Amino acid sequence: MLSRWHRSTLRLALLVSLGLVFSLPTAAQTGRFGDLADGPYDRLVIRNAMVIPGHGGPPVGPYDILIEQNRISQMVPFDEVTAERRGDDGRMTGDRIIDATGMYIMPGMIDLHTHLRQEPMEIEYPYYLKLAHGVTTIVPAADRGLDAGMEQAALSARNEILAPRLFPIWGWGSNTDFSRAEREDPAMAPQVAQAMVQQGAHVVSLGSVTWSDELFGAVAHAVWDAGGITTIHLPPSTNAVVQAVDAARLGATMIEPHYGYAESALPSSVQNFPREYNYNNENDRFRHAGKVWVDTDKELLLSQVADSLVAYGATMLPTRVVYEANRDIIRAQSLPWHEKYTHQALINWNLPNPAFHGSYHYDWTSDDEYYWYTAFDLWGDLIYEFNKRGGRVAYGTDDNYIWATPGFSNIRELQLTRETGMHPLEVIKAATLNSAETLRQPELGLVRPGYLADLVLVDGNPAYNFRFMYSFGALRLDENGDMIRTRGIVHTIKDGIVINNTRLMEEVERMVANSKQGIGPSVVETPFVTRPARPIGSDGRR
Numbered sequence: 001m002l003s004r005w006h007r008s009t010l011r012l013a014l015l016v017s018l019g020l021v022f023s024l025p026t027a028a029q030t031g032r033f034g035d036l037a038d039g040p041y042d043r044l045v046i047r048n049a050m051v052i053p054g055h056g057g058p059p060v061g062p063y064d065i066l067i068e069q070n071r072i073s074q075m076v077p078f079d080e081v082t083a084e085r086r087g088d089d090g091r092m093t094g095d096r097i098i099d100a101t102g103m104y105i106m107p108g109m110i111d112l113h114t115h116l117r118q119e120p121m122e123i124e125y126p127y128y129l130k131l132a133h134g135v136t137t138i139v140p141a142a143d144r145g146l147d148a149g150m151e152q153a154a155l156s157a158r159n160e161i162l163a164p165r166l167f168p169i170w171g172w173g174s175n176t177d178f179s180r181a182e183r184e185d186p187a188m189a190p191q192v193a194q195a196m197v198q199q200g201a202h203v204v205s206l207g208s209v210t211w212s213d214e215l216f217g218a219v220a221h222a223v224w225d226a227g228g229i230t231t232i233h234l235p236p237s238t239n240a241v242v243q244a245v246d247a248a249r250l251g252a253t254m255i256e257p258h259y260g261y262a263e264s265a266l267p268s269s270v271q272n273f274p275r276e277y278n279y280n281n282e283n284d285r286f287r288h289a290g291k292v293w294v295d296t297d298k299e300l301l302l303s304q305v306a307d308s309l310v311a312y313g314a315t316m317l318p319t320r321v322v323y324e325a326n327r328d329i330i331r332a333q334s335l336p337w338h339e340k341y342t343h344q345a346l347i348n349w350n351l352p353n354p355a356f357h358g359s360y361h362y363d364w365t366s367d368d369e370y371y372w373y374t375a376f377d378l379w380g381d382l383i384y385e386f387n388k389r390g391g392r393v394a395y396g397t398d399d400n401y402i403w404a405t406p407g408f409s410n411i412r413e414l415q416l417t418r419e420t421g422m423h424p425l426e427v428i429k430a431a432t433l434n435s436a437e438t439l440r441q442p443e444l445g446l447v448r449p450g451y452l453a454d455l456v457l458v459d460g461n462p463a464y465n466f467r468f469m470y471s472f473g474a475l476r477l478d479e480n481g482d483m484i485r486t487r488g489i490v491h492t493i494k495d496g497i498v499i500n501n502t503r504l505m506e507e508v509e510r511m512v513a514n515s516k517q518g519i520g521p522s523v524v525e526t527p528f529v530t531r532p533a534r535p536i537g538s539d540g541r542r
Contacts, residue, residue: 033162033497035500035503036162036499036500036503036504036507037162037497037498037499037500038096038497038498039096039493039496039497039498040067040069040070040159040453040495040496040497041067041069041094041095041096041498042068042069042094042095043066043067043068043092043093043094043095043096044066044067044068044094044095044096044098044453044496044498045064045065045066045067045091045092045093045094045096045097045098046063046064046065046067046097046098046100046105046455046457047062047064047078047091047097047098047099047100047101048061048062048063048064048078048099048100048101048102049061049062049063049064049065049100049103049104049105049457050062050063050103050104050105050461051063051065051075051104051105051106051447052104052105052106052425052428052447052461052462052463053106053107053446053447053448054106054107054428054429054432054433054445054446054447055429055433055446056425056426056428056429056433057425058425058463059104059461059463060077061077061078061079062077062078062079062100062101063075063076063077063105064076064078064091064092065105065447066092066094067453067493067496069496070452070453070495070496070497071450071451071452071453071496072447072448072449072450072451072452072453073449073450074092074449075448075449076092078091096498098457098491098498100457102459103457103458103459103460103490104457104458104460104461104462104463105447105455105456105458106134106428106432106447106455106456106458106462107432107433107436107444107445107446107447107451107454107455107456108134108135108136108137108164108432108444108454108455108456108492108493108494109134109135109136109137109410109431109432109435109456110135110136110137110138110394110395110431110432110435110436110439110441110444110445111130111135111138111139111164111395111396111397111410111435112139112231112254112256112317112394112395112396112435112438112439113139113141113169113231113256113257113317113319113397113398114126114130114138114139114140114141114396114397114398114399114400114406115140115141115143115398115399115400115401116140116141116143116144116400117143117345117346117349117400118143118144120345120515121343121345121346121515122343122511123144123152124162124163124507124511125343125406125508125511125512126400126406126407127161127162127163127164128162128407128504128505128507128508129341129405129406129407129408129504129508130164130406130407130410131162131163131164131492131494131499131501131504132407132471132488132489132492132499132501132504132505132508133407133408133410133411133469133470133471133489134410134456134458134469134489134492135407135410135492136164136165136454136455136456136492136493136494136495137164137165137166137167137435137436137439137441137444137454138164138165138166138167139166139167139168139169139203139231139396139439140166140168140169141168141169142168142169142170142171146168146170146171146174146175147175149166149168150168150200152166152168153165153166153167153168153200159495159497162497162499164494165454165494165495167202167203168203169203169204169205169231170196170201170202170203170204170205171204171205171207171208172204172205172206172207172208172209172219173192173196173208174196174201175196175199175201176192176195176196176199178191178192178195184209184212184215186214186215186218186219189215189218189219189221189222190222190225190226192219192222193219193222193223193225193226193228194222194226196223196226196228197223197226197227197228201228202227202228202229202439202440203228203229203230203439204219204223204228204229204230204231205230205232205233206219206220206231206232206247206252207232207233207235210232210234210235210238210241210242211238211241212241213241213242213246213250216242216246216247216250216252217250217251220250220251220252220253221251224251224253227440228440229253229254229438229439229440230251230252230253230254231252231253231254231255231256231317232247232252232254232256233256233257233259234247234255234259234260234263235259235279236259236263236271236279236285236288236289236292237279239259239260239270239271240269240270240271242260243260243261243263243264244259244260244263244264244305244309244314245260245264245305245308245309245312246260246264247260247314248308248309248312248313248314249308249312252314253314253438254314254315254316254317254394254438255309255314255315255316255317256317256318256319256396256398257318257319257320257322257323257396258289258318258320258323258375258379259289261301261305261379261382262292262293262295262296262301262375262378262379263292263296264301264305264308265296265297265298265300265301265304265305266292266295266296266297267295267297271288271292271295272295273288274288281354282354282357282358282359282360283354283360283362283364285360286360287368287371289375290326290368290371290372290374290375291371292375293371293374293375293378293379294371294374294375296378298378301378301382302381302382302385303385305382306382306386306389306391307389309386309391310386310389310390310391315391315392315393315394315434315438316383316386316391316392316393316394317393317394317395317396317438318379318383318393318396318413318416318417319396319397319398319413320376320379320380320413320416320417321397321398321399321404321409321410321412321413321416322358322397322399322401322402322404322409323372323376323402324376324404324412324416325361325402325403325404326364326368326369326372326375326402327369327372327375327376328369329361329364329369332402332403333350333403333524335403335405335408337405337408337472338405340509340512341405341407341408341505341508341509341512342405342512343511343512343515344512344515344516344519345515346400346405347522349401350401350402351522351523351524352523352524357401358401358402359402380419380420381420381421383417383420383422384420384421384422387420387422387426392434392437392438393417393422393426393430393434394430394434394438395413395414395417395430395431395432395434395435396413396435397409397410397413407471408470408471411466411467411469411470413431414427414428414431414462414466414469415466415467417430418466424462424463424464424466425463427466428462428463432444432445432446433445433446452495453493453495453496454493454494454495455492455493456469456489456491456492456493457489457490457491457492457493458488458489458490459473459486459487459488459489459490460473460474460476460486468486468488469488469489470488471488471489471501472485472488473485473486473487473488474486488501489501
């Protein structure tokens with residue numbers, strides 16, 4: 001019989017041969033995507049761009065930026081003072097020149113938790129929406145299977161598909177031959193983690209080990225030591241064992257989204273669940289995930305809990321947008337982009353239905369919305385205090401669930417992070433540099449020579465108005481006092497490839513139109529649509 005080491009080695013060799021083990025390329029391979037995107041170029045020049053660097057500093061510029069293949073190689077300031085000192089007006093030239101006059105460039109955003117969902121929703125649908133809204137790296141759940149996710153990640157790394165960089169989430173022990181007893185033995189954690197990382201794992205979920213704080217800590221440290229990171233969506237069913245402060249103390253890299261924080265400051269060690277509570281009943285689960293914020297000790301939460309989270313070094317990954325429906329479900333169901341840009345499969349999964357995860361608004365009361373308004377306020381205060389004390393806030397959406405349409409929800413997440421009181425430049429830093437550091441990707445997250453060319457070119461200053469980043473832009477007055485609509489993100493650049501964002505959105509529109517053929521109004525729409533008149537009866541009445 002082959003040893004575990006030999007089995008892991010053979011599996012690794014197979015994955016390499018299939019192209020499923022990958023790393024960030026040192027030079028992007030040339031690919032063509034019709035009229036959707038082109039590049040990378042030997043020399044791509046972006047002229048006259050104002051730069052938001054990503055580290056929290058203000059806009060600066062304008063700059064001429066040279067990108068060679070997939071890497072920023074030069075940034076030449078071209079403001080009037082610098083030009084006068086240089087004594088010439090020579091400009092860099094290249095294979096393609098983009099005139100960015102009046103536009104702002106910032107690092108591509110990094111979404112540390114999202115979902116791709118399944119068929120019949122085309123996998124290109126979330127990819128294109130993410131890219132068109134400035135997201136160049138995603139950490140997706142393995143909705144379509146881990147092997148399929150790793151194959152997609154490898155294709156994206158080689159630029160054979162038009163998609164963000166992908167770092168799929170692995171469950172603890174996935175794709176290994178370790179037995180359950182071995183996976184649950186803290187002493188075996190280093191061996192399991194090493195076997196996973198050798199096969200391409202980078203982001204590992206701790207969700208299956210929250211029942212034991214000893215095992216949780218062993219796994220968190222083992223994955224980190226092997227070169228990966230860990231993420232935890234703390235289930236309420238085991239918060240009595242590991243809540244947020246515990247998870248940070250035990251070494252979790254990032255904690256998402258809101259679970260475990262309020263539970264860290266309860267007057268007792270367990271949440272006051274009602275007698276009929278069933279964790280597997282999602283209506284119960286999400287109702288009381290909001291209510292727990294009413295029961296927590298607010299003073300303790302915003303002082304000792306915030307201080308402890310900072311001291312232990314965990315990253316906070318809020319993903320607020322996917323829970324916004326809980327505080328106003330009618331708003332979420334009636335967002336203006338649903339008709340044109342929300343895939344029918346996604347709408348079907350969002351509609352109230354106990355059979356689907358995240359579709360629990362079939363008995364959602366005014367009290368529930370009150371609980372979640374309270375939760376959002378206090379949760380936002382905690383994020384603000386954590387950030388103020390030096391904690392690292394990162395960026396994610398958990399979208400493609402609960403009426404959070406991908407791409408659009410990425411921009412809304414920026415707005416909801418701003419709602420906590422964080423400065424707009426801090427919000428951008430959370431979505432770029434902070435998330436790159438959390439993901440342990442030192443070549444991403446800044447607009448700077450030497451960094452990979454993952455960039456976002458926006459018509460307008462996003463630090464002034466995040467809505468400039470929506471694909472439909474935002475209304476404003478021009479210098480003549482005329483009302484105009486900005487163009488959104490004109491180009492997203494991923495790995496040196498320049499994307500035509502307008503064409504991406506046209507493709508999304510086509511996919512959505514096809515998905516809605518023959519579909520009538522849903523159960524949440526019927527009260528608000530015009531019904532055809534009934535025929536007049538023999539009594540003369542309708």
